[in-house]
Amino acid sequence: MSSRCFDTQNIKAEALRLGFSACGIARAEAVHPDVASSFSQWIADGKQANMHYMANHLDKRLNPCLLMEGTKSIISVALNYYPAQQLNENQYQFAWYAYGKDYHEVMKAKLNALAEFIRQQSNIDISYRVFCDTAPVLERYWAYKAGLGWIGKNTQLIIPQAGSCFFLGEIFMDAAVSEYDTPMENRCGNCSNCVDSCPTHALDGHLRLDANRCLSYLTIENRERIPSTEGRKMGNKVYGCDECQRSCPWNRFASPCMEVELQPNAPFLTMKKEDWHQLTEEQYRTIFKGSAVKRAKYSGLMRNIKQAEENEKDL
Numbered sequence: 001m002s003s004r005c006f007d008t009q010n011i012k013a014e015a016l017r018l019g020f021s022a023c024g025i026a027r028a029e030a031v032h033p034d035v036a037s038s039f040s041q042w043i044a045d046g047k048q049a050n051m052h053y054m055a056n057h058l059d060k061r062l063n064p065c066l067l068m069e070g071t072k073s074i075i076s077v078a079l080n081y082y083p084a085q086q087l088n089e090n091q092y093q094f095a096w097y098a099y100g101k102d103y104h105e106v107m108k109a110k111l112n113a114l115a116e117f118i119r120q121q122s123n124i125d126i127s128y129r130v131f132c133d134t135a136p137v138l139e140r141y142w143a144y145k146a147g148l149g150w151i152g153k154n155t156q157l158i159i160p161q162a163g164s165c166f167f168l169g170e171i172f173m174d175a176a177v178s179e180y181d182t183p184m185e186n187r188c189g190n191c192s193n194c195v196d197s198c199p200t201h202a203l204d205g206h207l208r209l210d211a212n213r214c215l216s217y218l219t220i221e222n223r224e225r226i227p228s229t230e231g232r233k234m235g236n237k238v239y240g241c242d243e244c245q246r247s248c249p250w251n252r253f254a255s256p257c258m259e260v261e262l263q264p265n266a267p268f269l270t271m272k273k274e275d276w277h278q279l280t281e282e283q284y285r286t287i288f289k290g291s292a293v294k295r296a297k298y299s300g301l302m303r304n305i306k307q308a309e310e311n312e313k314d315l
């Protein structure tokens, strides 16, 4: 093996040692033309709602070799976030992925550790970049190409016998590996649980999500008021939505996340509805210090709580 060609099994073993649940490697190349055209059409149809950044750097998003010149291999990893302990279902609900510390930080530290491990395997320097929801990268597509799983009708990556509750990350590197993975067949079959359970009909069953209707987008990214039709469908969800994951039979295989930094803090788990109604900005900063929930900002979270409170009155 030349010093510019790394042993795939070594890399995978180290990824698992670092706590990732899965790791695969794909050859870097432009995305499949069907995927490129479907993504471009999704943007042209405005299904990304106000996430205008999704339309930026389209050339790089559709060809990773333009995002990092000289990229030869894309290492995809998945980190489990399925919560060991869930919020009481009678209380306000937060998306599972947001229970613990902001995943960007946790993932980046692990990705950098894996990249440094690879670098140390060679006496010739390599160039790499790590990504986790931080650049124009079709993450689920690359995880699929790297053989981690398939993209289900809920648009999530499904890992067989493990489910869909995973953060995804990538290392782009300018070196080859000894063996590349091959994609897995879609195993959704005739199931349409996710499409049927989506409260706002945001999934079309053909791997397309309409963010304009999706409660995850509307309660997190969206800075405007929540449209009344979708707002009423929120029920007691105040940050994100997991309905299309909860209904997926593959998540019956999910195992609890043991990553210390992704565990929820005690105040978060014990908050009652009346506590959320009176949440001050200072309490918000304390409870969500270093958390992904900061993305919605205090004003966004309080908007959502108010909506959930109104939904209760309508019951």
Ligand code: SF4
Binding pocket: 197, 198, 199, 200, 201, 202, 203, 209, 213, 214, 215, 216, 217, 240, 241, 242, 243, 244, 245
């Ligand atoms: S997150 Fe909720 S609203 Fe969005 S597609 Fe899934 S089930 Fe539908």
Ligand code: SF4
Binding pocket: 152, 153, 154, 155, 158, 187, 188, 189, 191, 192, 193, 194, 195, 244, 247, 248, 249, 250
């Ligand atoms: S709920 Fe069914 S259709 Fe949806 S992603 Fe899971 S297996 Fe696929």
